[in-house]
Amino acid sequence: MSSSLEIPDDEKGYDLELFCVPKHYENDLERVFIPHGLIMDRTERLARDIMRDMGEHHIVALCVLKGGYKFFADLLDYIKVLNRNSDKSVPLTVDFIRLKNYSNDESTNSVKVIGGEELSALSGKVCMNIETDIVETGKTMQTLLSILNGYNPKMVKVVSLLVKRTPRSSGYRPDYTGFEIPDKFVVGYALDYNEYFRDLSHICVVSEQGKQKYKV
Numbered sequence: 001m002s003s004s005l006e007i008p009d010d011e012k013g014y015d016l017e018l019f020c021v022p023k024h025y026e027n028d029l030e031r032v033f034i035p036h037g038l039i040m041d042r043t044e045r046l047a048r049d050i051m052r053d054m055g056e057h058h059i060v061a062l063c064v065l066k067g068g069y070k071f072f073a074d075l076l077d078y079i080k081v082l083n084r085n086s087d088k089s090v091p092l093t094v095d096f097i098r099l100k101n102y103s104n105d106e107s108t109n110s111v112k113v114i115g116g117e118e119l120s121a122l123s124g125k126v127c128m129n130i131e132t133d134i135v136e137t138g139k140t141m142q143t144l145l146s147i148l149n150g151y152n153p154k155m156v157k158v159v160s161l162l163v164k165r166t167p168r169s170s171g172y173r174p175d176y177t178g179f180e181i182p183d184k185f186v187v188g189y190a191l192d193y194n195e196y197f198r199d200l201s202h203i204c205v206v207s208e209q210g211k212q213k214y215k216v
C-alpha cells in the first residue's frame with residue numbers, strides 16, 4: 001500500500017476569492033479545499049508509482065463513472081506521458097462502468113455493475129486499475145472487487161483520488177490513494193452533489209446556500 005497526502009481535520013482550505021470558480025457556483029461554495037493544480041501534481045506522482053509497480057502487465061484501466069471520469073482521464077494522460085518517454089512501456093486499454101447502489105438500511109448493501117461488457121475478457125491475462133473518485137465506507141469498493149474477482153483477472157489494483165477519514169469506514173484501503181481527507185462532503189473535479197458541481201475544477205466544500213439550492 002502506498003502513502004497518501006493526508007489533509008488534517010483542521011485544514012481550512014482557501015478563500016474562493018483567491019481562485020477562479022464558475023460564476024454560477026460563486027455563492028454555492030464555502031471554500032476551495034484541494035486546488036486543481038495540487039490534484040494534478042499528486043496524480044502525476046500516482047501515475048509514476050503505478051507504472052513502477054505494474055511491470056510488464058497489460059493494464060485494463062477501469063473507470064468508475066461518473067465521479068471518476070476526471071481523475072481517470074488525467075491519470076491516464078500522465079501514464080501515457082511515461083509510456084512514451086521511457087524504455088519500458090505497457091499497453092493500456094480502457095473500460096467504463098457505473099455502479100448502482102441499492103442500500104435499504106445500514107446492514108444491506110448491494111451493488112449492481114452497469115456497462116463494462118468486456119469484463120469477461122479479463123480472465124487470467126491482465127491486471128486492472130479501478131479508478132474511482134472517493135472511498136468512504138469502502139463497502140461499495142469491496143463489493144465491486146468481489147464481482148471483478150469472479151472474472152479471474154491476474155491482478156486487481158484500486159486507485160482512488162480520495163479516501164475519507166470517517167467512523168463509517170469498514171477499514172478498506174485502496175492500493176493507491178491521492179488524498180486522505182477529513183469527514184466533509186466535497187464536490188468538484190467530477191464529484192457531485194445531486195449531479196451539480198462536476199463542472200468545477202477544484203475540489204471544494206459546498207455552502208449552506210448551495211446545499212439548499214441543489215437539494216432534491
Ligand code: HPA
Nearest residue numbers: 136184185186187191192
Ligand atoms: N462528495 C461527493 N460524493 C461523495 C462524497 C463526497 O464527499 N462521499 C461519498 N460520495
Ligand code: MG
Nearest residue numbers: 067191192193
Ligand atoms: Mg455522487
